[in-house]
Amino acid sequence: MKQTHVSYAKYGYIFSLPFVITFLFFMLYPLIYTIVIGFTDLRGIGRTDWNFLEKPFDNFVSVLNNNTFRVSTINTFKIWFINFIPQLFLALLLAEWFTNQRHRINAQGIFKVLFFMPNIITAASIAVLFNVLFMFPEGPIQDFLVMLGNRGVIDFQKGEFNFLTNRTASQFIVAFIQFWMWYGYTMLILISGILGLNPSMYEAAEIDGATSVQQFFFITLPNLRTIMIFVLVTSMVGGLNMFDIPRLFNNGMPDNATSTLSLFIFNQAYAGSYLFNRAAAASMIVFIIIAVLSSAVFFLMRDKDAIKSKKYLKQAQKELKLKKAGGTL
Numbered sequence: 001m002k003q004t005h006v007s008y009a010k011y012g013y014i015f016s017l018p019f020v021i022t023f024l025f026f027m028l029y030p031l032i033y034t035i036v037i038g039f040t041d042l043r044g045i046g047r048t049d050w051n052f053l054e055k056p057f058d059n060f061v062s063v064l065n066n067n068t069f070r071v072s073t074i075n076t077f078k079i080w081f082i083n084f085i086p087q088l089f090l091a092l093l094l095a096e097w098f099t100n101q102r103h104r105i106n107a108q109g110i111f112k113v114l115f116f117m118p119n120i121i122t123a124a125s126i127a128v129l130f131n132v133l134f135m136f137p138e139g140p141i142q143d144f145l146v147m148l149g150n151r152g153v154i155d156f157q158k159g160e161f162n163f164l165t166n167r168t169a170s171q172f173i174v175a176f177i178q179f180w181m182w183y184g185y186t187m188l189i190l191i192s193g194i195l196g197l198n199p200s201m202y203e204a205a206e207i208d209g210a211t212s213v214q215q216f217f218f219i220t221l222p223n224l225r226t227i228m229i230f231v232l233v234t235s236m237v238g239g240l241n242m243f244d245i246p247r248l249f250n251n252g253m254p255d256n257a258t259s260t261l262s263l264f265i266f267n268q269a270y271a272g273s274y275l276f277n278r279a280a281a282a283s284m285i286v287f288i289i290i291a292v293l294s295s296a297v298f299f300l301m302r303d304k305d306a307i308k309s310k311k312y313l314k315q316a317q318k319e320l321k322l323k324k325a326g327g328t329l
Contacts, residue, residue: 034280034283034284035280035284037050037276037277037280038059038060038277038280038281038283038284039052039053039056039057039059039277040052040053040277041053041277042276042277043274043275043276043277044274044276045274050277059277059278059280059281060281060284060285062278062281063278063281063282063285064285068256068259068264069261069264069282071256071259072256072259072260072261072263072264073261075171075256075257075258075259075260076239076240076242076260076261077239077240078171079171079174079175079178079239079242079246079258079260080175080178080235080236080239080240080242082171082172082175082179083175083176083178083179083182083239084179084235084236084239086179086183087178087179087182087183087186087235088186088231088235090183090187091183091184091186091187091189091190091231092190094115094183094187095187095190095191095193095194096194096212096216096220098111098112098187098191099191099194099195100212101202102212112184112187112188112191115183115184115187116184116185116187116188117184118180118181118184119181119182119184119185121181123181123244123245123248124244124248126177126181126245127177127244127245127246127247127248127249128248128249130173130177130249131164131248131249131250134163134164134173135164136162136163136164136165137162141163145161164250164253164254165253165254166254167254167255167257168257170249170250170253170254170257170258171257171258173249174242174245174246174249174250174258177245177249178239178242178245182235182238186231186235189227189230189231190224190227190231192227193224193226193227194220194224197219197220197223197224201219201223202215202219205218205219225301225303228301229297229298229301232297232301233294233297233298236290236293236294236297237290237294240261240262240286240289240290241261241262241286242260242261242262242263243260243262243263243266246258246259246260246263247263247266252267261282261286262286264282265279265282265283265286266279268282
């Protein structure tokens with residue numbers, strides 16, 4: 001009896017077509033177009049005529065020499081650093097708290113939902129909310145401080161301090177928003193990493209009399225290397241692409257104190273100047289910064305013992321092959 005062979009491979013290609021088409025039109029084409037116009041004189045909306053520059057890197061030089069770009073770069077790293085350190089510390093603390101069998105926290109699901117909830121709310125809504133909270137001179141925070149001043153708790157009078165016009169205060173508020181939105185997400189990632197560890201290691205440590213602190217520093221942290229790399233790289237990429245929070249909270253003000261790299265690129269492209277070529281060049285510079293820093297993170301946090309073991313194994317295999325070859329001769 002003749003058996004017919006049915007190939008289902010074509011259906012896989014058909015089902016993948018929507019993703020491929022979407023990727024080509026909405027991701028790959030804009031990416032290639034951005035790279036191209038970074039070396040051109042393209043400016044403005046609706047212009048179709050553009051030419052490649054005689055000096056192809058003029059846009060990159062102009063961006064790097066731009067003082068606003070330098071200030072935005074410093075602000076971006078500063079705000080990211082201020083929010084990431086406490087974010088990682090609190091996320092590690094909560095992850096250890098939820099996964100430690102000695103504590104046995106009740107209603108863990110409710111706590112996790114509450115901690116993760118700020119990440120669900122749109123960043124635009126949170127930015128506008130905090131702008132209203134710190135509004136001057138009639139904002140809720142101002143009224144609360146005045147109330148404390150009237151009761152003698154602090155020395156504060158209305159009109160004495162404007163958060164939105166103070167450089168340091170604005171930066172710390174933006175950093176706090178980023179911290180508040182993302183510590184719950186980081187916590188869940190770390191919890192999933194800890195739950196994936198072999199429980200027999202903790203059982204052996206308990207039998208040996210290791211405390212919770214010792215288990216955390218000598219078992220949990222060393223075995224979370226891969227998860228920590230993921231958290232650090234994704235947080236760094238997200239931090240270097242901060243846009244909606246500084247844009248909607250204070251529009252980069254005061255005096256460019258909350259201006260970030262993404263906000264600088266947006267202003268170059270759409271805030272009156274329409275310098276598409278320089279915005280594209282700035283985007284590529286940011287991409288290079290992210291790529292270099294990500295590579296540095298992977299290099300610094302690599303498992304050196306595993307690398308040594310692989311080298312030793314390759315050397316042993318090479319020596320074994322040489323011995324076999326010598327024996328056959």
